[in-house]
Amino acid sequence: LAVRMSYFHNYFKQEFDEIYELADGKFHGHGMNLTMFLQKTTELSRHLTMHHNIEEVHIFPILATKMPSFREDDQHKKLHKVIHDGLDALGAYVQRIHAEPSTYSFMDLRAVLDGFREPLMRHLDEEVNDLRGENMKKYWTLEELNQIPI
Secondary structure (H helix, E strand, O other), rough: OOEEEEEEEEHOOOOOHHHHHHOHHHHHHOOOOOOHHHHHHHHHHHHHHHHHHHHHHHHHHHHHOOHHOOOOOOOHHHHHHHHHHHHHHHHHHHHHHHHHHHHOOOHHHHHHHHHHHHHHHHHHHHHHHHHHHHHHHHOOOHHHOOOOOO
């Protein structure tokens, strides 16, 4: 499960880091104007939100039956909330810039990203670590693992 989840999580890390890096105007050198760059930023937010929604509806309830860290009031769901507060701030910033492109500031965008970078990266790593074989063996049989829809 960890390998499959890491494909998604590595994509999110790469996209986040690329947006952060390109924020200072380097996006122009990658064939993007500001509108296209903001769309890329919005897509990260949408993809991450969709990923978390799928996890919370289809995967976490199964894992939570045996693994405390996936329960409603535990670390992974709590970090989803923190991350989504950051994504909401990012969305608000992007909307503001769409309305007034001349107010775009890479420093402001990076500050918004910095506001949730640490919990996002920590969460992406911790979730994969919790899904590694050594940890999963503590809770699940191989037959049970094959039934989990990841």
